[in-house]
Amino acid sequence: MTDLATQRTSQSAQFDGIDRVARLFAPRSIALIGATDKSWWSRAIFDNLHNHGFTGAIHLVNPKGIEVHGQQSVAAISDLPDDVDLAFVMTPTPVTLEVVQKVADHGIRSAVVLTSGFAEVGEEGAQLERALVDLARERDLTILGPNGNGFINAADGITPYGLTIPSPLISGPVGVVLQSGALASAVLGFAQARNVGISLLVSMGNESMLTMTDVMRHLVHDDNTKVIALFIESVRDPDQFLAVAREALAIGKPIVAMKVGRSETGARVAKAHTGSLVGNDRVVDAVFRQHGIVRVDSLEDLVTTAAVLAHCPLPGPRFGFVTASGGACEIIADRGEDEGIVIPPFAPETEERLREIVPPFASPHNPIDVTGYILVKREMMAQSLQAVVDDPNVDVAVVMADLPREEPADPLPALDSATRLSELAHAARKPVFVMQNTLTDITPYGRMVAEKSDYPTVLGGIEHGLTALGRATQWSAAYRGQHHATATQSEPLAVDVPPDGIWAEHVAAGFLQAHGVPVVPYRLVTDADAAVAAAEEFGYPVVVKLAADVEHKSDIGGVKLGLASPQAVRSAYDAVTAAGRAAGAQVAGAVVQPQRSGGVELLVGIVTDPVWGHVLALGMGGIWVEVLSDTTLRVLPVTRDEIRTALGELRGAALLSGARGTTAADMDALVDAVMATADLAGRLGDRLESLEINPLVVDGTRIEALDALITWRQP
Amino acid sequence: MTDLATQRTSQSAQFDGIDRVARLFAPRSIALIGATDKSWWSRAIFDNLHNHGFTGAIHLVNPKGIEVHGQQSVAAISDLPDDVDLAFVMTPTPVTLEVVQKVADHGIRSAVVLTSGFAEVGEEGAQLERALVDLARERDLTILGPNGNGFINAADGITPYGLTIPSPLISGPVGVVLQSGALASAVLGFAQARNVGISLLVSMGNESMLTMTDVMRHLVHDDNTKVIALFIESVRDPDQFLAVAREALAIGKPIVAMKVGRSETGARVAKAHTGSLVGNDRVVDAVFRQHGIVRVDSLEDLVTTAAVLAHCPLPGPRFGFVTASGGACEIIADRGEDEGIVIPPFAPETEERLREIVPPFASPHNPIDVTGYILVKREMMAQSLQAVVDDPNVDVAVVMADLPREEPADPLPALDSATRLSELAHAARKPVFVMQNTLTDITPYGRMVAEKSDYPTVLGGIEHGLTALGRATQWSAAYRGQHHATATQSEPLAVDVPPDGIWAEHVAAGFLQAHGVPVVPYRLVTDADAAVAAAEEFGYPVVVKLAADVEHKSDIGGVKLGLASPQAVRSAYDAVTAAGRAAGAQVAGAVVQPQRSGGVELLVGIVTDPVWGHVLALGMGGIWVEVLSDTTLRVLPVTRDEIRTALGELRGAALLSGARGTTAADMDALVDAVMATADLAGRLGDRLESLEINPLVVDGTRIEALDALITWRQP
Structure with missing residues (x-):
């Protein structure tokens, strides 16, 4: 980690204890500070708390003490009851510091600050933000934000969140942390359309105190959360971030991340928007891969992959597919190869069994197409799936199907069929996923059927479904492989650093050799005779190089190659040292090495x-x-x-x-x-x-x- | 084109006249042959015709002459009235030939054969299919299928199609041709969820007579069709396919194709399913690119790209984006770079104008994030879009927005806002697209709002939206660039082919040189003296190679490099010719060439x-x-x-x-x-x-x- 990164992380270091984070996300009573009918945000938060199951007390603070959102407010924070756990602050920027002071005075320990106009707007705002943090730290107050929309604790029905949450809010295994306010709603909406439930969703805002890493650490220990999904603009505390990632991998809780800022334009945009450091993107790939963080490239993949990761680790990389479409088989084969999914041949006994299920003109191979004959013999799909589930060559079974979109005239057949599929999946000793041909919503009716039948996870389309299955396979392999990995950190080594920051090559070579890095034999010589003696020892041909702290020696004639005689070595020595002196370098002599070829x-x-x-x-x-x-x-x-x-x-x-x-x-x-x-x-x-x-x-x-x-x- | 390909295309050559294809897709009356209440297909086709606007007569033929689907049937084809334009045949395989004979006898000129059990099941079926085609050809009957689901002519409300078509069937600019039955429904369902209308959708079946290319040619000339979308397993008539592609490009009607069989497993699957040839996939990429066919990798991209291509050619590659999310800006920047989308800086006057619209802390750069302040000042989005539309640096404008998903308590504001956006887009002199953050359905309510307001095309999510915009940009460039392309086809050249099919290197070299391909100087020599003479002429060093029809000469010691003296050349000549004789080759002597280095x-x-x-x-x-x-x-x-x-x-x-x-x-x-x-x-x-x-x-x-x-x- 760099010094700069160290500075950046120091702020969040105080959050090592996760209890205060857990406390922030589980308030029993909430006060909305700056509540007013005129504010769209105020209305949204109030409605969210009412509509999504919050059972605690909601208090409103409005300087006029008038009725707000149809409820009586108090005029001052000091008028609030004593048991308020969380202040949701949405007062104008200039008074926010004062308000937070009063929040602390009243003994409230946690705050969400929705108000913007802090570090994101420039140096003046950054000063205000520092003052806010200093105050909070001094008064032992935990702040999420500012400039953030708050959070949605779906597991407990606690939703102090500044944008409208569409119903139904689906509770489930995915913890979501986003360094983007607006996209939180996009992720939420897409998860709902996919019937993917969330445990906690946090919109980070400026991360003035609480960082993404702090929330991740909380989620690693949160039993409601089986998988952590991140939308990352920049990582502010890389060491802690990686420590949490290692911990998550160790306990088998997957992390999937969409990290933006890949492109040059993206890097420029990120600078414009957050002022944060954006690392080289290929380094991010490497870091994530090394730490078992699954990286995805779209919001669709973020949610879909999280849904699959909630069932991980997968028992193995071998997938068996059941379809009623030859075309789908081919797409699966193509995309499966891209994603590193193994589609093994079925075991002979499975092929035998499938032959008895499917029509004679169907090929009983993986992926299996039961053909359009499915319309005549509907039980083929479940029977084939059972055969695939029982196949010893298959670790994970996937069946191409879909939930009904609208209630049919007679709902029973579809419901029965969903229930049979669900029972088969639950009885299986390996994961079973359902996959749609294309990514279309799971409609409200479909969601109802899924809930009633305890339906397997439905992947939205072959494209995103196979990406998710592929990434989940990679994560499962990383999870299983981690115990072999033991990176050693050795004792620090002190060195004398030269004033110009660069070591001459022969110094570097000696240093490397001394520490176990193999180096071509060399001899530092200070006259032509010694150069020849070294050459005789190594055997001809040799190389003679200027020994001086010059970066591109060959450019100034400081390197002579392929010297095959004493005379050649002698003149080379004279030439390279003269070249060094001519270039004004500190000449330490020359280095003689055997000339290598090949390799x-x-x-x-x-x-x-x-x-x-x-x-x-x-x-x-x-x-x-x-x-x-x-x-x-x-x-x-x-x-x-x-x-x-x-x-x-x-x-x-x-x-x-x-x-x-x-x-x-x-x-x-x-x-x-x-x-x-x-x-x-x-x-x-x-x-x-x-x-x-x-x-x-x-x-x-x-x-x-x-x-x-x-x-x-x-x- | 290869001989094999020539054979394959001969069947469809008779379809050069497109009138009979147009006739097949526009029947005024349809007879369902083999109609029965017991068949799911029969029911589906009958319902489809009734539910989606077919105004012509529907006749049913059932051997018992009973009531079917609540309508009286006739017992024999000969009992049908004289004006039947299309027979939809779904009789059992063994009687199908006889049935088609009667269809022809009755003077019906077009048939869809749904029945399977033909070439797709093996040699016996293939024989039956050949008999079917012979009969049809003899009797001037045009057949779509067999083993296909028929077609959906949405433009004219004619839907003889074997799988249930969910309502509403949306008519629009996309012609779809699929070499997969089951996926046609997937494409149709996804297009409906995207509110993308189709003109004609055809499920090809076995292509016994009518091929995908025939339908493409029809669509190229069909005014209802603005873009052609293909799902391809294999191209049976490559020359004609490319001719149609060239024609489509020439008149500016884009073709987008998903071609499966990329992977090795895919190739195996395709063989299992269709018995068709699957070309090397990289060749397919090259062929498509050369002919302006846009290739996509998913069904989602197929439909989304088609929707954008319907607005092509785009005036240029420079995109301006308006969003209310910094995160979306970053995704757009990242993905835009992948897809070759240009996101130029706004013109100074646009930045100036945007500064007056957006809050002071927003950056007026492309892509522009108007920030969460949009909740306070909703008109920012339309104002910013107008500024971007007016920017001289921008060829295409994209605004991140979404249609409402459900009817709000007060529907007017959303409808007004949609209408304003639509008016702005229609008044713009450049294309304007709406893009969602993620791919979720356009709901029935959203579709209603879109229709009422004549809303711009809504792209389903940043991921697929940018892919579509990028591919459309590439197509537009190909369309504009095509006039420079003039590939010449020269006169055929006759050659004497050796019995073993391989030419000795020196023969090949002479042949190439004679036809304008530059070749290193060489001399064929038949003794060592001549070899030395040639070397003297070229100058040393030279290469001496065995002259014989041996493929890997160097492996048998038939090549000597770097020969720097007459003596070396002499022994090289002796050595390589001896090596040739030892290997049992017909030795014609040796070839002497100057030794080249560098380059x-x-x-x-x-x-x-x-x-x-x-x-x-x-x-x-x-x-x-x-x-x-x-x-x-x-x-x-x-x-x-x-x-x-x-x-x-x-x-x-x-x-x-x-x-x-x-x-x-x-x-x-x-x-x-x-x-x-x-x-x-x-x-x-x-x-x-x-x-x-x-x-x-x-x-x-x-x-x-x-x-x-x-x-x-x-x-």
Whole structure:
């Protein structure tokens, strides 16, 4: 984590105890401060509390003490009863600080501040926000917001939320945290259309005190929540965020996140809107993957994937599909491949069984199409599903079906059929999902049927359904695989950092070698005779390089390659040192190395991301990096397994296993070399800005850094 | 087109006249043959005709002449009146041929055959189907099917369709053709949920006579149809399909297609289900792109993209977005970048104007977030949209909004607001789209509001909406760009094909050179002295290669590189010819070439796709092809512009413009060389199986084929 990130997280550090967060989300009585008939927000919050099951007391504060929303208000906060648990503040910006002061004076311990005009509008607002936070901290008040819509505790029917919540509010397993106010309503509406229930939904606002990470930590420990869904603009406290993610993965509570700011325009937009740091997007991918956070690209996928993750871990990656459409089978096959879903052949006994169920012209293969004959023999679908559920090759069964959209003249057949499917699914020893062909709403009637029959989760369309199943499969694998992962954090290592922040190459080489990173043999020499002696020892041809803290030595004639005779070495020594002096560098002499040829060039780099800290970049060297950007990233610390996986992800990975006449690499030794580099970076901590080995040449068992550059941050 | 494809298309060739297709889809009276209360299909078709506006006569034929679906039937086809235009045949498979005979005898000219049990079930069924087609052809009867659900002519309210059509059937601009029966209902249901109207929907069945291409051709000329949407399993008549696609592009009627069978499992499934050929999927991508066919990957995108394409061509690629959510802005920016949507900065005068509309803390940038203050000042949305519509930098405006889902207590405000937005959109001189945050249904109430207010097209969610807008932008560019494209087809060229189908390299080289493809200088020699003489002429170093029809000469020691002296050339000659003889080859001597170094290696290949015929593959040579599969494809014929674009698509394209110290390529000369190769393939026609130049070395202006292999198909 960077210093900047440390600063950013310090504010939320006081929220380590989760009890105060739990208290904020479970008030028994709520006071609306600034309640007025003139405010759309005030009306919405009041109605929400009344319409969605809040059984506690609702108090209104209006300076005139008049009737508001048909209920008598009090004129002052001090007039409120003593037992108010939560103040919902929607007073004008200029008086908000004073109001919050009075809230604290009255002994109220939690507040939602809806009011905007704080850090999001510029420096003046930011000052006001800091004053608000200072006050709250001093008075032990917990604030959600400002500039946020509040929360919806659907599990307990507590809904102090500033935008209208359409009925019905469906309670369920998904905890939702959003760094966007307006999209909270979009997510809520879409979840309702999908019949996906939520436990708690929180619109974070400015995160002046309570951060997204604090709410995540609360949800990790919340029994009503089986899966956490996030809409992220920026992560303000990366270390804590990742700690919570690790905890969630450890206890098997999945996190799915939509993180925006991928594109350059997006980064610009995010800056305009929140002023927050937006990390490099590929780093975000790497960080999330390493921590078992499922990333999705759309709000539809966020909700659909959360619905599937609520049933995770899945027992395995092998899916069996039952359809009544050959076209759907083909879409499933195409999209399944994209999403890494395994669609294995059915076991022979299953095919045998299916042959007896489906018409003779149907193929009893996975995915199975029972054909349009379903209209004649409706029981085929359930029978086929049962056969697929019983198949030992199948871990998860999916049946293409839909809930009825409107009440038919005779509702019983549809209800019976739904009940039979539900019973089959509940009796199955493996997960069973229902999937629609396309993403259309589950209508109110369909929802009623689903509730009555305790219907399985219905995935909205093949497109989003398979994305969700694929991501859930990946998460399940990450969950199962996590016990092998043991990233080590070694002791800090102190170094003398040069004033200009850069180490000359031979210094870097010596440093790397001293810490276990293999380096091509070299000799620092200070005259031509010593250069020749070194060359004789290594054997010809050799390379002679200027030893000086110059970044691009070859550009100034500081590197001479392929020297095959003592005379050539001698003149090379003279030439490179002269070139160094001509460039005004501090010349320490020259470095002699054996000339290598053959092997595969890798780049092993450590860079510092402003949000996530040290990131390991692995890539194929030369054109692979320069033209193809063929790199893969991992945030530190990493495990040996992760390094091995990362190397396998490179597009040029085949070159490491002997393609194109290369020698197959000694992968254990290669992983050792990368691990040593990563460990070293870990030990150097914040002082290390970047460390680039380019190339690391891999030639069978011979693995050597040929060039290295280390830059430091000034203390 | 291949011979196989020619065979496949011969059946539909008789449908060149589109009148008989138009006749089939516009019957004034329909007879249901095999009508019975016991059949779900019979009931569905009868109800569909009654419920969706068919005003013509419906006749029922049942062998017992009893009352069916509450209407008197006739016992025999011969008992039908004389004016029946269409027979809908749903009799049992064994009697279908006889029934169709009687249909023809009665003078009925069009038939839909719903009955299954034909080519889709195996050879016996295929025989029956051939007999059916022979009969129909002989009797001038046009058949849709068998094994198809019929069609829905929504424009004219004619719905002889075998699955229940839910109400309301929305008439509109999208013509839909599906090679899947069951998915037709899915598409229809989704289109209804999106309030997207269709003109004609056809479920193709087995395409025994009428093919997808025939229906496409009909739709190209159908004034009710503004866009054609296809669900494709396999294209049976590629040449005609592409001819129709070209015609559609020429007249500006977009085609959008979902083509399944991408994955290996998909290909297996498609084989199991249809027995049709499934082409290599990357070739399909290339073919579609070259012919302006928009390809999509989901049923949701198929319908949503069609809805946008109905408003195409778009005036340009620059989009202006109006939202009330910073989060939505960020999603739009991220996804817009994926889809190639341009989101330009607003003009200064627009920013100025927006500053006066939105609150001071809002940023007046594109996409604009008017902020949650919209709840206070609702007119901001329309005002901002007007400003964006007026912006000279914006070609298309998109406003994030939604239709009401349920009737509010006071319906007027929502209706007024919808009307104002509609008026603004209709008055605009550029397209205006409405986009929802997520994909949820347009409810019946919302549809009513949309109809009353003549509301703009509502895109279902940012995810699918931006995909549709991006694809529509690409189509509009293709439509505008098509006039530059003039692919030439040269005169056929006759060649003597060797018995084994492969030409020795030196023969291939001579052949290429004779037809304008630049080849590295070479000399065929038959003794060592001549080899030395050739080397002296070229200058050292040279390459000596065995001249014989051996595919991998270097594997048997038939290639000697870097020969720098007469002696080396002499022994190389002896060695390679000896190696050839040892391998049992017909040795014609050896080929001497100058040894080249430097330059960029390309692969230029022509391969034969079983469906689409000759495909040009361009790739970076060496590791680029072998490890990265860095190739791009074009079906022949191609234009020079397409070749230039294709070269630019290569991941290693930067190497052609001088990256990594390479010499920038003479692109005109390179395009010439590729064009000559493509032209040659066109002239050779079906006889050419493949032609591979690997490498074509490009070194500035020097462009030379260093190695070439041509394989032939036996006549």
